[in-house]
Amino acid sequence: MYGLGLETRGFNRRTPIVMEEKQRNQYVPQAIEAKWQKIWEEKEIFKAPNPGEDSFDPNKPKFYILDMFPYPSGAGLHVGHPEGYTATDILARFKRMQGYNVLHPMGWDSFGLPAEQYAIQTGTHPAVTTSKNIQGFKKQLKSLGFSYDWSREIATTDPRYYHWTQWIFTRLFDMGLAYQAEVPVWWCPALGTVLANEEVIDGRSERGDHPCERKPLKQWMLKITAYADRLLEDLEELDWPESVKAMQRSWIGRSEGAEVRFRLADRPEEELAVFTTRPDTLFGATYMVLAPEHPLVNEITTPEQREEVAAYQREAATKTDLARTELNKDKTGVFTGAYALNPVFPEDDPRARIPIWIADYVLMGYGTGAIMAVPGGDERDFDFALQYGLKILQVVDGGERPKDPKEAEKKGFVRRVERDGEILECFVGKGVAVHSSNAEISLDGLPTDEAKAKMTQWLESKGLGQAKVTYRLRDWLFSRQRYWGEPFPILHLQDGTIKRVRDEDLPVTLPEMDDFKPSGTFAPPLSKAKDWLETVDPETGKPALRETNTMPQWAGSCWYYLRFMDPHNDKEAWSKEAEQYWGPVDLYVGGAEHAVLHLLYARFWHKVLYDLGLVHTKEPFQKLFNQGMVLSHAYKDSRGALVPVDMAEERGNKFYHKETGEELERIVAKMSKSLKNVENPDDVIRNWGADTMRLYEMFMGPLEASCPWNPDDLPGVHRFLGRVWRLFVPEGKENPPPLRPHLANPGTPDPELEKALHRCIAKVGQDLEGMRFNTAISAMMVFVNEATKRVDQLERTQAERFLLLLAPFAPHLAEELWERLGHTESLAYEPWPSYDPALLVDEEVEIAVQVLGKVRARIKIPKDAEKEFVLSKAKEAVKSQLEGKTLRKEIYVPGRLVNLVAT
RNA sequence: GCGAGAGUGGCGGAACGGCAGACGCGGCGGACUUAAAAUCCGCUCCCGGUUACGGGGUGGGGGUUCGACUCCCCCCUCUCGCACCA
Numbered sequence: 001m002y003g004l005g006l007e008t009r010g011f012n013r014r015t016p017i018v019m020e021e022k023q024r025n026q027y028v029p030q031a032i033e034a035k036w037q038k039i040w041e042e043k044e045i046f047k048a049p050n051p052g053e054d055s056f057d058p059n060k061p062k063f064y065i066l067d068m069f070p071y072p073s074g075a076g077l078h079v080g081h082p083e084g085y086t087a088t089d090i091l092a093r094f095k096r097m098q099g100y101n102v103l104h105p106m107g108w109d110s111f112g113l114p115a116e117q118y119a120i121q122t123g124t125h126p127a128v129t130t131s132k133n134i135q136g137f138k139k140q141l142k143s144l145g146f147s148y149d150w151s152r153e154i155a156t157t158d159p160r161y162y163h164w165t166q167w168i169f170t171r172l173f174d175m176g177l178a179y180q181a182e183v184p185v186w187w188c189p190a191l192g193t194v195l196a197n198e199e200v201i202d203g204r205s206e207r208g209d210h211p212c213e214r215k216p217l218k219q220w221m222l223k224i225t226a227y228a229d230r231l232l233e234d235l236e237e238l239d240w241p242e243s244v245k246a247m248q249r250s251w252i253g254r255s256e257g258a259e260v261r262f263r264l265a266d267r268p269e270e271e272l273a274v275f276t277t278r279p280d281t282l283f284g285a286t287y288m289v290l291a292p293e294h295p296l297v298n299e300i301t302t303p304e305q306r307e308e309v310a311a312y313q314r315e316a317a318t319k320t321d322l323a324r325t326e327l328n329k330d331k332t333g334v335f336t337g338a339y340a341l342n343p344v345f346p347e348d349d350p351r352a353r354i355p356i357w358i359a360d361y362v363l364m365g366y367g368t369g370a371i372m373a374v375p376g377g378d379e380r381d382f383d384f385a386l387q388y389g390l391k392i393l394q395v396v397d398g399g400e401r402p403k404d405p406k407e408a409e410k411k412g413f414v415r416r417v418e419r420d421g422e423i424l425e426c427f428v429g430k431g432v433a434v435h436s437s438n439a440e441i442s443l444d445g446l447p448t449d450e451a452k453a454k455m456t457q458w459l460e461s462k463g464l465g466q467a468k469v470t471y472r473l474r475d476w477l478f479s480r481q482r483y484w485g486e487p488f489p490i491l492h493l494q495d496g497t498i499k500r501v502r503d504e505d506l507p508v509t510l511p512e513m514d515d516f517k518p519s520g521t522f523a524p525p526l527s528k529a530k531d532w533l534e535t536v537d538p539e540t541g542k543p544a545l546r547e548t549n550t551m552p553q554w555a556g557s558c559w560y561y562l563r564f565m566d567p568h569n570d571k572e573a574w575s576k577e578a579e580q581y582w583g584p585v586d587l588y589v590g591g592a593e594h595a596v597l598h599l600l601y602a603r604f605w606h607k608v609l610y611d612l613g614l615v616h617t618k619e620p621f622q623k624l625f626n627q628g629m630v631l632s633h634a635y636k637d638s639r640g641a642l643v644p645v646d647m648a649e650e651r652g653n654k655f656y657h658k659e660t661g662e663e664l665e666r667i668v669a670k671m672s673k674s675l676k677n678v679e680n681p682d683d684v685i686r687n688w689g690a691d692t693m694r695l696y697e698m699f700m701g702p703l704e705a706s707c708p709w710n711p712d713d714l715p716g717v718h719r720f721l722g723r724v725w726r727l728f729v730p731e732g733k734e735n736p737p738p739l740r741p742h743l744a745n746p747g748t749p750d751p752e753l754e755k756a757l758h759r760c761i762a763k764v765g766q767d768l769e770g771m772r773f774n775t776a777i778s779a780m781m782v783f784v785n786e787a788t789k790r791v792d793q794l795e796r797t798q799a800e801r802f803l804l805l806l807a808p809f810a811p812h813l814a815e816e817l818w819e820r821l822g823h824t825e826s827l828a829y830e831p832w833p834s835y836d837p838a839l840l841v842d843e844e845v846e847i848a849v850q851v852l853g854k855v856r857a858r859i860k861i862p863k864d865a866e867k868e869f870v871l872s873k874a875k876e877a878v879k880s881q882l883e884g885k886t887l888r889k890e891i892y893v894p895g896r897l898v899n900l901v902a903t
Numbered sequence: 904g905c906g907a908g909a910g911u912g913g914c915g916g917a918a919c920g921g922c923a924g925a926c927g928c929g930g931c932g933g934a935c936u937u938a939a940a941a942u943c944c945g946c947u948c949c950c951g952g953u954u955a956c957g958g959g960g961u962g963g964g965g966g967u968u969c970g971a972c973u974c975c976c977c978c979c980u981c982u983c984g985c986a987c988c989a
Contacts, residue, residue: 026941241907242907242908243906243907243908243983243984244907246906246907246984247906247907247983247984247985249906250905250906250984250985251984251985253985253988255988255989257989274989275988275989276989277988277989278989289989331987359987360987361987361989362987362989363987363988363989365988366988366989367988367989370989371989372989373989374989378989379904379987380987380989381989383987470988470989471988472988592983592984595983595984596984666914699915699916699926699927700915700916701915701916702916705909705916706982706983707915707916708914708915710914710915710928712914712928712929713914713915713927713928713929714928715927715928716926716927716928717927719927719942720926720927722941722942723942726942731942774915774916774917774926774927775916775917775925775926777926777927778916778917778925778926778927779925779926780926781925781926781927782925782926785926788943789943789944846922847922848921848922849922850921850922850969850970852969852970853921853968853969853970853971854970855922858922888969889969890969891921891969891970893921893970896921896922897921897922897970899921899969899970900969901969901970
């Protein structure tokens with residue numbers, strides 16, 4: 001069994017010297033890791049039985065721990081992947097030892113653009129690429145010793161999987177939550193596809209960074225807005241990072257206010273609706289603004305203004321959203337020539353007649369695409385009014401705002417500007433309504449919230465408006481013009497109607513195709529698969545065309561956690577029984593980049609499934625944890641330019657440019673090919689072993705923090721594992737000699753070591769519950785350092801218990817030593833060791849003696865010494881410090897310190 | 904601009920309001936060795952002092968407290984998200 005993985009290549013200083021290991025019985029991870037991975041696989045150690053199966057034990061509690069499954073890219077794993085995966089693996093192993101039925105599966109989010117792009121370039125079918133990449137990923141994951149139940153492996157590209165993705169879509173369709181609409185979407189000419197808003201950043205595609213443009217196209221939409229309130233409310237009960245909840249809340253962007261309908265002057269038949277969160281400021285509305293694209297613009301614009309308005313509209317249309325928002329300081333707009341009537345004033349009151357402008361600071365996509373402008377209460381309106389000399393009225397005063405106007409301005413509550421000798425103010429906060437009354441209603445003196453309610457009520461009673469809630473969240477653009485995605489189970493009949501494919505005709509599989517090139521038109525690739533495209537409606541026998549759009553990559557990841565519960569079910573997506581037992585996911589670990597979209601979409605689908613009675617919980621993921629990013633180092637020269645890692649060399653504690661000799665600053669940067677600082681997990685495993693890799697990933701720092709990968713730190717954790725090895729295995733040439741003889745049988749535990757072990761058990765257990773892997777490892781190092789100093793005193797049962805603690809972290813090493821101790825079964829299901837709290841405290845403790853909060857001495861006292869005794873000992877110890885002072889106060893914190901307050 | 908989070912040795916990072924710097928890297932010294940590697944042991948926040956010890960110290964400034972890395976207020980820097988959302 002020795003001799004595996006021994007490289008004859010040259011060693012660099014990162015490579016542990018493994019020469020002569022045979023003679024010395026050294027720790028050689030390469031010699032044991034493959035062996036244990038094979039045993040776990042062959043004996044199906046980590047297979048989790050489902051309810052109803054023979055080996056299922058219903059008395060055990062369940063724990064469903066899930067990783068965000070990866071897109072199997074051609075590049076393979078990078079060192080960032082195993083960080084989260086190692087953490088979940090440790091917890092899965094820990095929970096198994098604690099007696100849980102653990103569901104810990106892995107699969108592939110395998111639809112997606114790169115495989116299709118590759119197909120376009122090389123002609124290799126995406127299915128081939130995908131399958132190859134999956135094999136590569138799987139091999140890499142296995143080489144890390146993860147305890148996944150591989151019998152549950154799924155891939156979103158498998159027709160046996162997307163059968164049910166389509167099935168869920170048909171439920172959405174039946175519920176009226178899936179619909180088609182002509183919407184302006186991002187069209188990316190380079191990719192030949194439409195992209196979702198979230199896939200376009202600053203007018204360029206997220207993948208490939210190609211320019212994109214807006215085009216109106218018929219698209220499938222999912223009515224996620226119907227679930228906006230529930231998606232918002234149910235965040236409350238989730239054990240998720242606050243930052244993720246905050247991001248989802250702002251993404252949903254619920255805002256409460258009122259819709260107000262303004263009549264147009266001289267056009268009694270037309271109305272203009274606006275949304276406002278401040279109906280209480282209606283008396284201050286001195287003009288209105290429409291988005292340039294607003295349908296009413298052309299109708300109301302007067303002949304004299306027509307040319308100017310049209311020019312402005314043209315200009316706005318060519319601007320991207322970015323360009324429109326970038327200039328957010330300089331407001332631009334054009335008067336339409338038309339006027340509206342502010343409903344709070346009588347028609348013949350000159351104050352009622354307010355001008356209607358168009359401006360691109362008003363967005364068509366939000367609210368009604370029109371606003372009532374209250375320059376005295378809104379900064380944007382204030383800017384605009386100043387720009388174009390529009391009237392500014394004060395309608396809110398007091399409240400949070402300081403009385404003195406100068407003071408108020410200084411503290412940022414108001415902005416004050418002088419115009420034509422008049423002081424104009426803008427106050428956006430809450431306060432008390434002023435100058436807000438007419439013959440029927442007066443808000444004057446009312447605090448903002450009451451004024452809002454009163455005004456809304458008045459508007460309703462007059463038929464002028466009503467309370468309204470608006471969301472920033474849009475319906476979800478759900479179709480893509482790609483080949484490598486789930487086909488929609490939809491038929492287009494000749495009469496123009498559409499119907500969904502019957503359940504018994506699912507799945508609609510992707511047709512084989514040779515030509516993946518974009519057509520150059522908006523027609524998706526599937527429209528070229530003629531035989532597939534043209535079909536018959538099985539119910540009527542009439543010809544029908546298949547839908548040629550495909551679903552976005554998000555679709556498959558919306559419900560994969562459910563399929564894992566019952567992955568081979570060919571009768572239904574999952575059985576009720578399996579979902580009742582395993583759901584919800586207890587812990588979901590992944591990167592923060594999925595904070596909004598994936599998690600929001602999955603929550604949406606889950607709620608729909610809940611409404612259909614198909615799942616029993618309102619939310620899919622009870623606890624969410626975001627692991628940090630694994631960063632790397634790079635260098636920066638004096639001009640601030642980044643320098644790749646291979647161009648820098650270290651001398652002393654400083655870094656210099658290899659060619660210019662210039663001193664460089666070492667910085668932390670994201671891994672990138674250009675900086676040559678990408679670390680490859682395969683190299684680490686080959687050189688150091690999987691257990692070292694796992695341990696290092698966890699020892700870098702807290703899981704949630706991002707920190708730099710530093711290869712120089714690898715020897716540290718590797719040395720630790722070597723020390724563990726030597727606690728069990730004597731140096732020597734014997735073969736087999738694999739165990740220190742005194743460990744063969746139980747002996748008398750050394751009491752000090754026993755205490756140290758109990759402290760270790762307690763700390764590791766608590767840290768695992770709190771996901772503090774780095775400090776758990778540190779606790780084990782402390783114990784091993786202790787044990788190394790008295791190797792011969794380490795007794796068999798102590799050694800065993802320690803191995804069990806180590807097992808979740810370094811499972812190969814632990815299994816190997818467990819076997820050498822004479823065990824024939826895997827330790828994967830051994831009970832987690834327990835500790836005696838009484839042993840955590842030493843008989844004699846050292847405490848600090850402070851005088852005025854400064855430590856002046858340390859004394860040793862029995863652990864349960866009387867207060868009086870401790871105080872007198874303490875005073876004795878700091879006698880010189882107390883001389884000539886009066887003792888004012890004595891504080892004793894048992895087991896910690898004494899603080900003597902003397903002046 | 905708004906929201907969230909973070910600033911601790913040469914480096915990664917530890918510290919229920921109670922001895923700042925656990926553990927690891929690096930560095931220094933020692934043991935073993937013909938020698939080196941590996942391994943083992945010790946030291947390693949900064950300043951002064953041979954030691955004893957003294958002084959300073961957790962981005963900056965205030966505050967609460969017997970006692971603050973930790974709690975409160977103000978400011979600075981960095982990271983992430985949102986960004987004319989009416």
